[in-house]
Amino acid sequence: MEGLFEDIVGQELAVSILARALAQGASHAYLFTGPAGVGKSEAALAFAAGLACREGGCGTCTTCRRALEGLHPDVEMVAPDGSSILIDQIREINSHVAYRPFEARAKVYVLFEAETMNQQAANAFLRTLEEPPPHVHFILVSNAAERMLPTIASRCQHVPFTRTPAPLIAGHLERRYGLTKDDARLYSRVAQGSLAYARELATSAEARERRGRLIESASTLPEAGLLATERMLDETLLAVEKRADHQVEGLDAKRDKALDWAGDARTRSWINKMHDQRVRRERRRAVGMGLEEVTGTFAGWYRDMAASSVGAEDAVLNQDYLPQLHLEAPPGRTLPCLQAVMAVRKAQERLRYNVDTRCAVGDMFRAIKEALI
Ligand SMILES: [Zn+2]
Incomplete structure (x- = not known):
C-alpha cells in the first residue's frame, strides 16, 4: 500500500489518514484541502485506486494502474464546466450512484475544485452525500476549502495537505533525480512549498x-x-x-x-x-x-x-x-x-x-x- 502514496512527499498526516482508511474501512466522503502543487490530485487518484482495488490498494493490479492513470471506468472525475461545477453534472452523479461498479470493489467520484460547486449544485449534491449507497465513495479536492458550503464540508472527513517543507523537497530531488545538493536546495527554495514546481525545475x-x-x-x-x-x-x-x-x-x-x-x-x-x-x-x-x-x-x-x-x-x-x-x-x-x-x-x-x-x-x-x- 505504501507504493500507492510513494510520490506524495512531506504529507505524513494526510497519507496516514488515507492509509488507515484503506486498511480499516473508508468513510463515504473525504475532503482534500491545501495549497496547489502539494500532491492533492495525485493522492486523490492513489486513494481512489486503493478504494477500487480488490486487494485494498496493491498498486500493481490493472485496477490500480488504470485508476492511478485516471482511466478506470469506476473512478469518475468531475471538474468544473466553465468556472463552476454545475447542477447538471451533479444530477448525472445522482442518477448513476445507485448502479453497481463496472468491475472494481467500489465506485469512486473525485470532484476537483469542489469549491466551485454553485449553490444549486451543492444542494443537489447534499442529498446524495447524506445517504450514499454503500459501494460509493466521494473525494472532494479543493485549494480554497473556505469557500465551500459548510453543510458539505461538515459531511466529509478532512484530509489536510500543507506546503511541503523545503528540506524535504530538497532531499526528494536529490534522491529521485540525482540533483547536486546545491541545485536541490536552490529549486526547493524557489518552489516555495510546491513539490510539483520543484520537480519541474529539477527535470525540465x-x-x-x-x-x-x-x-x-x-x-x-x-x-x-x-x-x-x-x-x-x-x-x-x-x-x-x-x-x-x-x-x-x-x-x-x-x-x-x-x-x-x-x-x-x-x-x-x-x-x-x-x-x-x-x-x-x-x-x-x-x-x-x-x-x-x-x-x-x-x-x-x-x-x-x-x-x-x-x-x-x-x-x-x-x-x-x-x-x-x-x-x-x-x-x-x-x-x-x-x-x-x-x-x-x-x-x-x-x-x-x-x-x-x-x-x-x-x-x-x-x-x-x-x-x-
Ligand atoms: Zn490493486
Missing part, C-alpha cells in the same frame, strides 16, 4: 528557462513603459495558455490506451466522456499552475529584493541571483519591495476567487510599478 530545462524569463520580467517591470508593460502582460498570459494547451495534447494517447483495455461499448462510451472531462480539468489545472508560477516567481523576486536590501541574504530564495539583487535592492528599498509583494499576494487571492485573469494580473503589474517607482 524549459521550466528553468521560464523561471529566468519571469525573473527578468519581474526585474524590468518597474522601469517598463506603458507599451512594454502591455506587451509583457500579453506575453506572460499567452505563455501560460500555450503551455496549458501543450500539456493536454498528450492525453489523447492515454485515452486510446484506455479504449484498448475497454471490453464493451458501455465502458468505451464512459471512457470517452471521462476523457473530455479530463482534458478540461487538466487544462484548467495547467492554467492555474501556470498563474501560480508567474505570481510565485514575482512575489519571490520582490521578497528577495526586500531581504537583500536589509542584508538578509540567507533568507533569499533565488540564491543564484544574489549579485543582481544587490544592485537592484540597495538599503532603504525594503518598504516599496514589500508593497510589491503585497500587490502580488492580492492578485493571488483574486485569482483564487476566479476574478478575470487579465484583470487580476494587469492590476498586479500596475500596483507593482506604483510601489517600485
